Amino acid sequence: LKRATGFVLCMAILSSSFTFFLLRKLLHPSKPTSIIASRTNQTHYNFPVSVLIMNSSSSTQLRSYSPSTSNTTYQVPGLDTDEIDRIADQTFERYASKTMNRNGTGIAIVWFRNDLRVLDNEVLYKAWASSEAVLPVYCLDPRLSGTTHYFGFPKTGALRAQFLIDCLADLKKNLIKRGLNLLIKYGKPEEIIPPLAKQFGAHTVFAQKETCSEEVNVERLVGKGLQGLELLSFPGECISHNSLKNCKLQLIWSSCTMYHVDDLPFNTSSLPDVYTQFRKSVEANCGIQSCIPIPMFLGPPVSLDDWGCVPSINQLGLLPQKVTKGMRLVGGESAALSRVHEYFWKKDLLRIYKETRNGMLGSDYSTKFSPWLASGSLSPRFIYEEVKRYERERLANNSTYWVLFELIWRDYFKFISIKYGNSIFHLGGPRKVEQRWSQDQKLFESWRDGCTGYPLIDANMKELSTTGFMSNRGRQIVCSFLVRDMGIDWRMGAEWFETCLLDYDPCSNYGNWTYGAGVGNDPREDRYFGIPKQVSALKITRLKLYLTTTTPL
Numbered sequence: 001l002k003r004a005t006g007f008v009l010c011m012a013i014l015s016s017s018f019t020f021f022l023l024r025k026l027l028h029p030s031k032p033t034s035i036i037a038s039r040t041n042q043t044h045y046n047f048p049v050s051v052l053i054m055n056s057s058s059s060t061q062l063r064s065y066s067p068s069t070s071n072t073t074y075q076v077p078g079l080d081t082d083e084i085d086r087i088a089d090q091t092f093e094r095y096a097s098k099t100m101n102r103n104g105t106g107i108a109i110v111w112f113r114n115d116l117r118v119l120d121n122e123v124l125y126k127a128w129a130s131s132e133a134v135l136p137v138y139c140l141d142p143r144l145s146g147t148t149h150y151f152g153f154p155k156t157g158a159l160r161a162q163f164l165i166d167c168l169a170d171l172k173k174n175l176i177k178r179g180l181n182l183l184i185k186y187g188k189p190e191e192i193i194p195p196l197a198k199q200f201g202a203h204t205v206f207a208q209k210e211t212c213s214e215e216v217n218v219e220r221l222v223g224k225g226l227q228g229l230e231l232l233s234f235p236g237e238c239i240s241h242n243s244l245k246n247c248k249l250q251l252i253w254s255s256c257t258m259y260h261v262d263d264l265p266f267n268t269s270s271l272p273d274v275y276t277q278f279r280k281s282v283e284a285n286c287g288i289q290s291c292i293p294i295p296m297f298l299g300p301p302v303s304l305d306d307w308g309c310v311p312s313i314n315q316l317g318l319l320p321q322k323v324t325k326g327m328r329l330v331g332g333e334s335a336a337l338s339r340v341h342e343y344f345w346k347k348d349l350l351r352i353y354k355e356t357r358n359g360m361l362g363s364d365y366s367t368k369f370s371p372w373l374a375s376g377s378l379s380p381r382f383i384y385e386e387v388k389r390y391e392r393e394r395l396a397n398n399s400t401y402w403v404l405f406e407l408i409w410r411d412y413f414k415f416i417s418i419k420y421g422n423s424i425f426h427l428g429g430p431r432k433v434e435q436r437w438s439q440d441q442k443l444f445e446s447w448r449d450g451c452t453g454y455p456l457i458d459a460n461m462k463e464l465s466t467t468g469f470m471s472n473r474g475r476q477i478v479c480s481f482l483v484r485d486m487g488i489d490w491r492m493g494a495e496w497f498e499t500c501l502l503d504y505d506p507c508s509n510y511g512n513w514t515y516g517a518g519v520g521n522d523p524r525e526d527r528y529f530g531i532p533k534q535v536s537a538l539k540i541t542r543l544k545l546y547l548t549t550t551t552p553l
């Protein structure tokens, strides 16, 4: 019975996709198609399905079970708290330096942004080296609880907000272990940082340089606020620096990319548009800087009565959302370092990454590093050094290289955001392509809510809203479906991703969406992902379909 049901479902998927494919071709051979017509022709199935398993070696099977009785949640990394702390401590120890010198004076502020880590953090290191005491601050910017630019979706979904909270809690813990603390304040950085600098007589505010206009505007406002400071008086208990007259903002590239911007063999304004040219050029001409070690002791802390608490999700004005199905990624640097350890060393998955990376099911087909990279709780240079260590100690093959290849994509989109500025957010993209797009709300909602009737699309969209993650292949497919098949304004999809993704990063997100929509700077990457082909050609041994009992397929 199971086999028969599986077969029926599988045929249903293929035939519904094929019907759609034919309709698309018949209606508009080259234009985006409205899928309403094809949806009404759909058969609706009501299976109690959570996971469809297609096995290439045996016949297709359907494992059906009631979601309410199944424990389908798993954590990434799949380690308990003690193990996570132990691995993080061991890694910190490996990177601890007893010889680092500190010869600065006064107080420096570290304004933490998307660099929520201790290891390989140049901002933290420079602040430490140039001062006698560091004040680390994180500002919970109320703009994060605002809405996206054009379509008014929540700027930060609850799952990413929770991930951020985990990151802050872990950063605070790791700073305290090293003799510091983290001041957490609610408010706009431009309203928090300058008064703090004044209160403590800080000589410099160190922060990571960002590239997109929203973040750059905040940098500008903080810089302006600091310029207007008159450092006249200081609280008695603080280290006194009456000679200081102003406080400057020092923005540091840090290691937000694997290749440092200063090491590129070209100016960002003449960055090659074609990814392959960019990659070949940096690989041939550019080294990767070593990770910055961690000073043994980062203290003393400044004297402060109230360091602020790690907020709850409600305090951020959001309703808590629990992951009840699928993957739950744990935020924070300790979890990030543990995931690298788990993926590379414990499970030894790096050796097969290239073969598995287009999968969709489970935690192990790809690294899942992206949420930690986006929040800055993981440095890409650390990943690079671990790949090299693995290549020395275990083996080097195409798979070990391919993780670096993918990280170069990440670098590329970061640099592209400098070259093309706000045009990566605009409808016509960097190439200013003129094209008519639909903003049909119903069609968009069917995509957003995973109710298109196309299981591959619906499964991926549901995974996104229930876990905050979607595989790279899933993202390419749902993007192609929205923009090429439905003809919907790609920014609606990009903004929905901005809301939901744990790994949301403006450069990678809008960079990939402009590619998918065919408005990116490299037109060669404009690819259509046909659903029937994807279902069959993926040769997936285990194709996850994330469907609930209540959803008609």
Ligand SMILES: Cc1cc2nc3c(=O)[nH]c(=O)nc-3n(C[C@H](O)[C@H](O)[C@H](O)COP(=O)(O)OP(=O)(O)OC[C@H]3O[C@@H](n4cnc5c(N)ncnc54)[C@H](O)[C@@H]3O)c2cc1C
Pocket: 357, 366, 367, 368, 369, 370, 371, 373, 374, 403, 406, 407, 409, 410, 411, 413, 470, 471, 472, 473, 475, 476, 479, 497, 501, 503, 504, 505, 506, 508, 509, 510, 512, 513, 516
């Ligand atoms: C429409 C669309 C939107 C996307 N939005 C984002 C986003 O907001 N943030 C984000 O980090 N990635 C984004 N990506 C890229 C990619 O899907 C994710 O980085 C990847 O799925 C994360 O899973 P992983 O860490 O297991 O990746 P792995 O396959 O293990 O790759 C390792 C790392 O390489 C980098 N990487 C891999 N592919 C890409 C890529 N195409 N572009 C940029 N970097 C890449 C990531 O940092 C990733 O963590 C998007 C892709 C598409 C098609």
Ligand SMILES: Nc1ncnc2c1ncn2[C@@H]1O[C@H](COP(=O)(O)OP(=O)(O)OP(=O)(O)O)[C@@H](O)[C@H]1O
Pocket: 148, 149, 150, 212, 213, 214, 215, 422, 425, 426, 498, 506
């Ligand atoms: N980090 C970010 N995340 C999401 N969007 C961003 C980010 N940084 C900048 N943007 C987007 O960049 C755009 C700002 O660019 P620009 O000033 O050209 O547009 P605008 O004048 O605000 O709006 P319009 O283009 O409609 O006139 C906005 O769409 C803004 O939301």
